[in-house]
Amino acid sequence: MRFMRSRAGLWAALCFVAIAAAAVFLTLPGSSPVSPYAASAAPRGGPLATYVSTSGISHDDVANLRGLPTWHPGLPNGINKDWRVSIDNVWTQIESEHADAVFAQGDMVQGFWGVDDDHTGIFGPIDTYRHRLQAIHNAGDSYYHALKREYRAHGLTVYPGMGDHEMGGLDTDGNTAPHTFRARAYPEWVKTWEANFHHRAYYHVKLPGSVELWTLKPFRQDPDGGVSAILSRAERRWLSTSLDRSTARWKIVQSEIPPYSSPGFHGIHTSQTHLIDAQQVWTIMRNHGVDLMLCAEFHDVDALQRGGLPEIIHGGAVAGLSANYLRIDVYRDRLAITLTRMANGTATGTGTLWAPSDRHRSPLHIHMTTDHSVTGHMVVGHDGIVSADGELVPY
Numbered sequence: 001m002r003f004m005r006s007r008a009g010l011w012a013a014l015c016f017v018a019i020a021a022a023a024v025f026l027t028l029p030g031s032s033p034v035s036p037y038a039a040s041a042a043p044r045g046g047p048l049a050t051y052v053s054t055s056g057i058s059h060d061d062v063a064n065l066r067g068l069p070t071w072h073p074g075l076p077n078g079i080n081k082d083w084r085v086s087i088d089n090v091w092t093q094i095e096s097e098h099a100d101a102v103f104a105q106g107d108m109v110q111g112f113w114g115v116d117d118d119h120t121g122i123f124g125p126i127d128t129y130r131h132r133l134q135a136i137h138n139a140g141d142s143y144y145h146a147l148k149r150e151y152r153a154h155g156l157t158v159y160p161g162m163g164d165h166e167m168g169g170l171d172t173d174g175n176t177a178p179h180t181f182r183a184r185a186y187p188e189w190v191k192t193w194e195a196n197f198h199h200r201a202y203y204h205v206k207l208p209g210s211v212e213l214w215t216l217k218p219f220r221q222d223p224d225g226g227v228s229a230i231l232s233r234a235e236r237r238w239l240s241t242s243l244d245r246s247t248a249r250w251k252i253v254q255s256e257i258p259p260y261s262s263p264g265f266h267g268i269h270t271s272q273t274h275l276i277d278a279q280q281v282w283t284i285m286r287n288h289g290v291d292l293m294l295c296a297e298f299h300d301v302d303a304l305q306r307g308g309l310p311e312i313i314h315g316g317a318v319a320g321l322s323a324n325y326l327r328i329d330v331y332r333d334r335l336a337i338t339l340t341r342m343a344n345g346t347a348t349g350t351g352t353l354w355a356p357s358d359r360h361r362s363p364l365h366i367h368m369t370t371d372h373s374v375t376g377h378m379v380v381g382h383d384g385i386v387s388a389d390g391e392l393v394p395y
Contacts, residue, residue: 047329049209053103054325055296055315060362061110061355063146076354086368090323093370095154105296106163106256112357113139133188140192161215162201163256172271178225186227204242209330210249218257230277243288251290258295262395267298303394308384319362321345337378343371
């Protein structure tokens with residue numbers, strides 16, 4: 001009721017559009033029949049631009065390593081036909097949306113690098129700290145190269161972000177202790193990512209449809225040498241200043257680690273990490289007119305809204321046999337968002353796919369098809385969520 005009182009004028013205008021367009025979203029299973037976010041009219045005419053948003057493809061270290069000078073027969077490889085086909089099927093489905101660009105929040109790799117638990121030497125020696133740093137660089141070059149090759153093969157323009165797996169992983173409280181190798185080597189993970197994607201880890205781009213995208217690096221190195229899920233002071237200042245200068249009609253921010261999630265939402269096989277400085281980041285976005293925040297980390301879907309600013313947690317983990325994505329159609333007066341879930345994959349046989357660390361290895365044989373279904377819709381205006389159904393009904 002609070003939503004409808006605060007936006008009575010907008011709701012009246014939308015009712016007029018509903019009559020004129022004579023088209024409504026279907027209410028999917030899971031929608032609340034008394035939700036104020038009732039299904040409303042689809043926008044008339046074609047969109048100004050279309051984007052896809054996702055994460056967790058593949059959320060594992062997958063690459064053909066046989067071309068490396070350190071590889072020789074008898075050593076394990078980091079890909080096989082089943083993995084290659086499954087990953088290709090997911091990107092093929094995303095390609096079918098014919099989007100102007102893809103937003104990828106992060107966790108596209110496993111990232112437990114700088115180790116060699118099977119003593120293979122594939123990414124070089126790890127007998128010294130310097131060698132371990134080089135092993136991070138060598139692994140990143142291989143796995144990011146494979147990822148970018150998928151983008152090119154499917155004709156996709158991708159705006160990626162760093163998730164916690166792109167920097168070796170955070171502990172469940174959003175921190176990594178200063179004495180750990182992951183914390184000490186944090187700059188090398190960032191350096192490797194930036195070298196492969198040719199720009200710094202937090203950045204801002206202008207896109208078709210009068211859209212601007214801000215990609216956050218949702219962690220920093222602390223004064224004591226640890227790593228925390230906190231934006232650095234410099235990054236917060238950059239975010240505030242660049243948002244203030246923007247003249248875009250639509251302002252979208254993506255961060256692999258979310259500031260908030262709905263009470264009781266736990267996700268799937270996730271650390272459930274949130275931004276420690278959530279309130280500061282949220283206040284900057286709210287005060288500077290951000291229209292939509294896109295997050296990941298939980299490998300599942302959650303929608304919420306605070307102070308008129310919608311946040312959608314989404315994306316899966318192909319390594320966990322799941323994937324989902326958002327299609328965002330941009331209109332002058334609204335963003336029309338559709339959630340698509342890929343059919344869950346299966347794992348067969350025994351064994352695991354090789355990765356530098358044995359901390360977590362995925363099944364050796366997985367199978368994912370292009371089968372999919374639409375499981376939710378949301379319409380976002382400049383004052384927040386206008387309508388939603390299915391899995392995108394906010395908490």
